[in-house]
Amino acid sequence: MAKQYDVLFRLLLIGDSGVGKTCLLCRFTDNEFHSSHISTIGVDFKMKTIEVDGIKVRIQIWDWLSTAGTQRGQERYQTITKQYYRRAQGIFLVYDISSERSYQHIMKWVSDVDEYAPEGVQKILIGNKADEEQKRQVGREQGQQLAKEYGMDFYETSACTNLNIKESFTRLTELVLQAHRKELDGLRTRASNELVLAELEEDESKPEGPVNSSKSCWC
């Protein structure tokens, strides 16, 4: 039987509640968009396989639980956060271009990444809801400037109009592949094997905490 993928790894979506993380995920994996907002109370992930540079990459993309995001500093938050960030290879830091507050909070999310994510994790800054031009509070240059400060790539996206969704997911995938070039070179010489980065298992159980299965695709 043909190999289904060469590499398996984990990406995370983080950012304030309501910035559109679940919608970005649903748009990328299922090409769906829903206008209602039901907060993700638990943690959920979706899988998608894409091909980059001739490599079949199966990505497991995790959607952050917003309830924990309001409880920084609490023990429960730290426990859940640690489990969530554990073994991530790539992270999307998402704000909403119509919310200055969500943009300001990116620095808090970056400090969480610094504290909890594995060293060498790849990051991309996303300014979502780019279709909401008349409600814009954060200029594109502000996004570019912040990304530059943190040494990240930057995309303005819209889960609603499908702007830059494939591009941003593909770019983060490329960055992760580049960061694991050595292991990948090994993979090419062992053509029949697949590379499972950081011991990630496809059927891995989700972290502790309340899991809201109804939010798997309710953007």
Ligand SMILES: Nc1nc2c(ncn2[C@@H]2O[C@H](COP(=O)(O)OP(=O)(O)OP(=O)(O)O)[C@@H](O)[C@H]2O)c(=O)[nH]1
């Ligand atoms: N106009 C517009 N609305 C969007 C876009 N992405 C998400 N939304 C809307 O923003 C609201 C919140 O989207 P979610 O994807 O649920 O946000 P979230 O970041 O997952 O929120 P939590 O689960 O609370 O963390 C919903 O009403 C979406 O329809 C976008 O690109 N454009």
